Amino acid sequence: MPMSCRPLWIYLNLPNQPERVAHPSNLATPTGIPRRRLSLYYFFYFTLFGTFLPFFGLYMQGLGLNALEIGQVMAALIGTKIIAPYFWGWLADHSGKMMLWIRIAMALATLTAAGLLWAADFWSLLLVVLLFSFFWHGGLPLFEAYTFSQLGTKKVDYGKIRLWGSLGFIAAVLLLGWLFSHWGLAGFPWVILALFLLLSLVTFTLVDQPDSAGQQANTAKTSLWPVLLSPVVLALLTVSFLIQFSHGTYYNFFSIHLSEYGYSTQTIAGLWTLGVVAEIFVFLAMGWLLRHLSIMLLLMCSLGLTLLRWQLSLWGVESLSALLVAQLFHAASFGLYHAVALHLIDSLFNGALRSRGQAVYAATSQGLGGAMGALVAGLTWSIGGALLSYMLSSLAVLLAIIIAWFGLRRLQV
Numbered sequence: 001m002p003m004s005c006r007p008l009w010i011y012l013n014l015p016n017q018p019e020r021v022a023h024p025s026n027l028a029t030p031t032g033i034p035r036r037r038l039s040l041y042y043f044f045y046f047t048l049f050g051t052f053l054p055f056f057g058l059y060m061q062g063l064g065l066n067a068l069e070i071g072q073v074m075a076a077l078i079g080t081k082i083i084a085p086y087f088w089g090w091l092a093d094h095s096g097k098m099m100l101w102i103r104i105a106m107a108l109a110t111l112t113a114a115g116l117l118w119a120a121d122f123w124s125l126l127l128v129v130l131l132f133s134f135f136w137h138g139g140l141p142l143f144e145a146y147t148f149s150q151l152g153t154k155k156v157d158y159g160k161i162r163l164w165g166s167l168g169f170i171a172a173v174l175l176l177g178w179l180f181s182h183w184g185l186a187g188f189p190w191v192i193l194a195l196f197l198l199l200s201l202v203t204f205t206l207v208d209q210p211d212s213a214g215q216q217a218n219t220a221k222t223s224l225w226p227v228l229l230s231p232v233v234l235a236l237l238t239v240s241f242l243i244q245f246s247h248g249t250y251y252n253f254f255s256i257h258l259s260e261y262g263y264s265t266q267t268i269a270g271l272w273t274l275g276v277v278a279e280i281f282v283f284l285a286m287g288w289l290l291r292h293l294s295i296m297l298l299l300m301c302s303l304g305l306t307l308l309r310w311q312l313s314l315w316g317v318e319s320l321s322a323l324l325v326a327q328l329f330h331a332a333s334f335g336l337y338h339a340v341a342l343h344l345i346d347s348l349f350n351g352a353l354r355s356r357g358q359a360v361y362a363a364t365s366q367g368l369g370g371a372m373g374a375l376v377a378g379l380t381w382s383i384g385g386a387l388l389s390y391m392l393s394s395l396a397v398l399l400a401i402i403i404a405w406f407g408l409r410r411l412q413v
Contacts, residue, residue, distance in 0.1 A: 033150050035161055037205050041143060042165035044199040048136075050172030051191055052077065054255050054272045059185045060125065061256065069122045071378010074252045076126055078374055080133040081367025088138030089145075089359030098146050098355060099208035102139050106203050109135035110196040116189035136196075137367070139203075141358040146206075148346050149354065155346065156290055159283035159339055166280045166335075170273050177269025224349075224356055233348055235407030239299075240341055240365035241372075242400035243306065247333070248373020249389040250313065253381050261317055271323055275330030282335035289336075290343065298340050299404055305332035307397040314390035341365070 056077075060070050088105055092098040112135065115128035147162075148155055176191065227233060258268045282289075289298060309329035316322025341361065349357025373393075380389040 033152075033154070034206060037202065038147050038150065038161050039164035041199070041202045041206070042162055043168035043171075044195060044202060045140060045143075045168070046165035047168035047172045048192065048195045048199065050169035050272075050276075051176055051188075051195065053251050054173055054269060055176060055180060055185065055188060057252055057256055058180075058259070059188045062185055063120055063125075065122055065125075067253075067256075067382045068378050071252060071374055071376075071381065073122070073125050073129055075371045075375035075378070076129045077133050078137075079367065079371030080130060081137040081370060082363050083367075084134045084138040085141040085359035085362040085367065086356065088142055089355040092142050092145075092355045093352070097208055098142055098149075099203065099206055102142050102146070103200070103203040105135045105138040105142075106196070106200040109133075109139070110193070110200045113193055113196045116192055132196075137362070141362040142355055144342065144362075145354045145358045148342075155343065156287035158342070159286035162339075163280045163283040166276045166283065169276045170280075173269045173272045173276070177266055177272075181265040181269075224353055224360070227349060227353065227357075228360065232408065232410060235403055236341065236344060236348075237361065237364045239303075239400045239404045239408070240337075240361060241369040242396045242403070243303070243333070243337055244365040244369030245373040245376070246306065246310065246393040246396040246400075248370070248375075248377035249310075249381070249386075249393050251370075252374050252377050253386070253389065254313070257317065257386055258323075267320075271327050274324060275327040275334075278328045278331035279335035282331045283339065286336075286339045295340060295344065296408065298336060299408065300401070302332045302337040302340065303397060303401045303404060305329045306337070307394055307401070309333050310390050310394045310397065314386060314394075317386070 057070050057074065060073060065073070088101055092101045095101070109132050112128065112132040115124075115131065119125045119128045147158065151157055151161075172195075180188070255268050255272075258271070259265075263271075306329070309326050309332070312322050312326035312329070316326060342358075345357050345361045346354070349360075376392065377389050380392055
């Protein structure tokens with residue numbers, strides 16, 4: 001039996017759990033799984049990421065912010081994931097109207113993102129980023145749960161839908177890399193606002209499937225804590241935190257680092273794109289990988305290659321060939337790890353906890369890990385530059401490898 005199909009509560013030292021009830025939110029719509037509309041949401045969501053990650057740091061640098069201030073704003077951008085996912089997940093689980101709350105969150109994100117049009121200093125940028133990111137980051141964990149519920153028994157097809165997010169990221173990096181290199185970064189806020197508007201509109205094309213009254217009652221009675229405090233879940237969340245923390249230097253200072261070594265905006269955009277292209281191939285192959293390889297093997301491979309990636313990014317910055325190899329490892333450090341972790345989280349948290357399970361994962365890894373990674377990267381970069389920052393990232397991955405090896409071994413088949 002493939003690992004991804006095993007009921008993972010057998011690893012939690014908990015009593016046997018009941019099989020999931022096939023309530024409406026677990027079923028496809030009458031016309032089938034809305035793959036195109038699901039894919040379109042991921043496309044625009046990660047087009048936004050493809051705009052923020054490579055160019056927001058450069059945009060803020062152009063406004064006169066220093067490395068520490070850039071790190072703090074980026075920490076705020078990511079840090080709202082600590083609270084926002086669980087807040088919106090709680091609303092969705094207790095109301096049974098997941099898509100309604102996604103629509104509300106994205107509409108509010110669009111309205112507040114308009115503040116970027118006038119924010120031009122550290123404090124105004126910090127305020128605007130805190131506002132729109134609280135709504136923006138509340139949507140993705142809910143949408144991940146919505147996607148898995150729509151896929152039903154075809155969860156291994158998640159990668160084929162999620163890869164459209166990677167394509168959106170690539171489209172943003174390539175198109176905007178060319179645009180900003182020719183016209184400058186003055187239009188950055190307008191691009192962000194337009195993308196938020198498109199993302200919000202997509203949510204109105206998807207059907208909300210409210211849970212039955214019985215399911216809502218079951219949700220209210222289901223406690224998150226027995227699952228959350230189990231050894232396997234704690235180990236998985238800790239590893240996820242460390243991996244996301246290790247990406248802080250890359251997400252916030254990779255573009256700045258390369259520009260300091262004389263790489264052009266288009267070359268930097270191309271390197272970002274290469275990483276996401278590699279990620280796409282992992283998502284395409286994820287179904288086969290989950291069916292034929294153990295979950296522990298996939299996990300350890302992703303961690304080992306992540307460690308190698310940060311060392312190559314540090315010591316090979318003057319070699320384009322070394323940077324190309326390092327960017328190919330994005331397939332492991334993000335694509336492979338993220339896909340494995342999502343499958344585990346979806347199995348570890350049952351139907352009544354689906355939204356909150358995804359929210360806890362997002363809050364711990366992308367939220368707390370991402371915010372701490374950005375904040376610490378800003379501090380270490382201002383003190384010791386790339387050397388200190390990338391070495392700390394490598395140390396975090398090494399710790400993750402140790403925890404995964406000793407804390408998640410029971411996940412082996």
